[in-house]
Amino acid sequence: MASIDIANIQKSYGIHPVLHDVDLKIGDGEFVVLVGPSGCGKSTLLRMIAGLESVTSGEIRIAGRRVNELAPKDRDIAMVFQSYALYPHMSVAKNMSYSLRLRKTAKEKIASIVSSAAAKLGLDPLLERRPRALSGGQRQRVAMGRAIVREPKAFLFDEPLSNLDARLREQMRAEIKKLHKDLGATSIYVTHDQIEAMTLADRIVAMNGGFVQQVGSPLDLYDRPANLFVAGFIGSPGMNFFEGTYLNGTAPRFETEGGVVIPAQPHPALTDGARATLGIRPEHVEIGAEAPDALKATVDLVEPTGFGIILHLSFGRSGFKAFTNDRRFLNASGSLPVRLPVERLHFFNAAGNRV
Amino acid sequence: MKRIADGAAPYLYSAPALILIVTVMLVPLVLGVSYAFRDIQLLNPFSGAYVGLDHFRALSEDQAFYRALRNTLWWTGASVLLQFVFGLILALLLDKPFYGRGLAQALVFLPWAVPSFLAGLNWAWLFNPVVGPLPHWLFGLGIMSGPSNILSDPQLAMWGPIVANVWWGIPFFAITLLAALQAIPRDLYEAASIDGAGPVQRFLSITLPFLAPTIAITILLRTVWISNFADLIIVMTNGGPADRTQIVASYIFTQAFKRLDFGYASAIALVLLALLLAYSMLIVILRQWLLSKD
Numbered sequence: 001m002a003s004i005d006i007a008n009i010q011k012s013y014g015i016h017p018v019l020h021d022v023d024l025k026i027g028d029g030e031f032v033v034l035v036g037p038s039g040c041g042k043s044t045l046l047r048m049i050a051g052l053e054s055v056t057s058g059e060i061r062i063a064g065r066r067v068n069e070l071a072p073k074d075r076d077i078a079m080v081f082q083s084y085a086l087y088p089h090m091s092v093a094k095n096m097s098y099s100l101r102l103r104k105t106a107k108e109k110i111a112s113i114v115s116s117a118a119a120k121l122g123l124d125p126l127l128e129r130r131p132r133a134l135s136g137g138q139r140q141r142v143a144m145g146r147a148i149v150r151e152p153k154a155f156l157f158d159e160p161l162s163n164l165d166a167r168l169r170e171q172m173r174a175e176i177k178k179l180h181k182d183l184g185a186t187s188i189y190v191t192h193d194q195i196e197a198m199t200l201a202d203r204i205v206a207m208n209g210g211f212v213q214q215v216g217s218p219l220d221l222y223d224r225p226a227n228l229f230v231a232g233f234i235g236s237p238g239m240n241f242f243e244g245t246y247l248n249g250t251a252p253r254f255e256t257e258g259g260v261v262i263p264a265q266p267h268p269a270l271t272d273g274a275r276a277t278l279g280i281r282p283e284h285v286e287i288g289a290e291a292p293d294a295l296k297a298t299v300d301l302v303e304p305t306g307f308g309i310i311l312h313l314s315f316g317r318s319g320f321k322a323f324t325n326d327r328r329f330l331n332a333s334g335s336l337p338v339r340l341p342v343e344r345l346h347f348f349n350a351a352g353n354r355v
Numbered sequence: 356m357k358r359i360a361d362g363a364a365p366y367l368y369s370a371p372a373l374i375l376i377v378t379v380m381l382v383p384l385v386l387g388v389s390y391a392f393r394d395i396q397l398l399n400p401f402s403g404a405y406v407g408l409d410h411f412r413a414l415s416e417d418q419a420f421y422r423a424l425r426n427t428l429w430w431t432g433a434s435v436l437l438q439f440v441f442g443l444i445l446a447l448l449l450d451k452p453f454y455g456r457g458l459a460q461a462l463v464f465l466p467w468a469v470p471s472f473l474a475g476l477n478w479a480w481l482f483n484p485v486v487g488p489l490p491h492w493l494f495g496l497g498i499m500s501g502p503s504n505i506l507s508d509p510q511l512a513m514w515g516p517i518v519a520n521v522w523w524g525i526p527f528f529a530i531t532l533l534a535a536l537q538a539i540p541r542d543l544y545e546a547a548s549i550d551g552a553g554p555v556q557r558f559l560s561i562t563l564p565f566l567a568p569t570i571a572i573t574i575l576l577r578t579v580w581i582s583n584f585a586d587l588i589i590v591m592t593n594g595g596p597a598d599r600t601q602i603v604a605s606y607i608f609t610q611a612f613k614r615l616d617f618g619y620a621s622a623i624a625l626v627l628l629a630l631l632l633a634y635s636m637l638i639v640i641l642r643q644w645l646l647s648k649d
Contacts, residue, residue: 051548072548072549073548073550077549079545079549085543087543087561098550099551102550
């Protein structure tokens, strides 16, 4: 167990920078998730911590020790790969004990460590099998077993669930969370799946284009996204955005480009007539409310998900989505009264940052 | 009538291919095998009689044949081993990215494209102190006591064709092993390096197990080819000096085309065929046994 400090890390391939000035302090036992779209640099950052990629500038410290120049094997970390990277010519037990055998651990000790890890992961009956005789979920478990037998300073996960089907992913997600609770090991987890990020993380690091966009608890990112990228990335279906102008005065309001006027709370950071983007999550849009400040929206499409209903609505030409559990709207058509509660509105300035 | 036609249809369809295979492959093979039991000498118009196992009896007392058999082992073993070792080293070097790798890979393949007779002549000249530099270099390095031709030295002559053969055959191993190397998933190496394996341990626990099937099959193939491969020896030493470089394949060539004794040559060829078949079976059984162990 150890803390990991990342200070002013940069990475370039030739003249192409892929990571800009990343600063991150990961506490002992913390579960941090790096999340972002493909190519945002999250995997590169993880691989730099693992020692599989060189550091262009900046410093990485594990348990207070600078590791920039250390080979992966000397960093005392374990990594779970997206492809599992199991050794195909070794049995499950041999796969799990490989690192211990390299360290010349005593045979009896290896046997007891492997069997306790196997028990924890439900791998007991599979120990003598080869990886190719295992299902995807079992391989994933072996990859985790290989990581935990070492009792490393930190666990690194590189999109470990991406190759599994949806059902199994859900199950393994819960198992990883349970495992982390049992072991309390410092973990860094890379994913592009925001549900995994939300459910697993103590803290989420949202990344885009090589920059850290926001660091915070899952609910922080959900409730108070720092910018348009985070607002759009976290949450499913994604947040609705309207571009327009903020108007101050006796009744603060927001006028969209389509001319729809949405009542708002006073925003000291926005001047009268400032260009801004208004955001609201689909689950916060109130539909069917007969209130004096209700707006008329046209129903374009109804998507039932079973759990709820996603309604595709529009104000004139600007479309947006609403999510409801109310089955009355299964056959909605024509136009609906819609309310956008002022306390649920997010405002972003012209630069895309939260105000 | 229709039933017969229907039943014959598959055979009729495959007949053209079968007739071709039988005429160009089976007939010469059977003819060649039959020579081994007949007295066939090109310069003797009265030869051709059936002699039973006479040739094999003569062969069992033929000291030149036993020497050729030993030379074949030596020639094949040394050539295959050196080709494999250098081919593997070359493949490992070419597996790492570097500037100009594409060109290097193309150049490595070049010796393979040189006709074997040309390669043999070239190397014979390189070893010739009158026109070639090698004896002078070896003398200069103190390896040889004088700039003489190793091809005429009974103790060293075999090294001449072996060196030429190694030069000529490295590309085969390099290219096939390189292809196998590049099929190894990179993340296995990454996982191993995180697990604590150094370069040597990674080579032993990942590279070698992945290459093993390719190594087995290429060594099997090359062993059979090289033990049958008389071109370089015929061109460079013609089996000499004093039969010191005579291998079974070149001995067959000498018997058939120098002494024009086709019957005896066929008998030797039959023995070589049996030996190589036995060797191949051994390797195939070994491979099956290794696979079934999994």
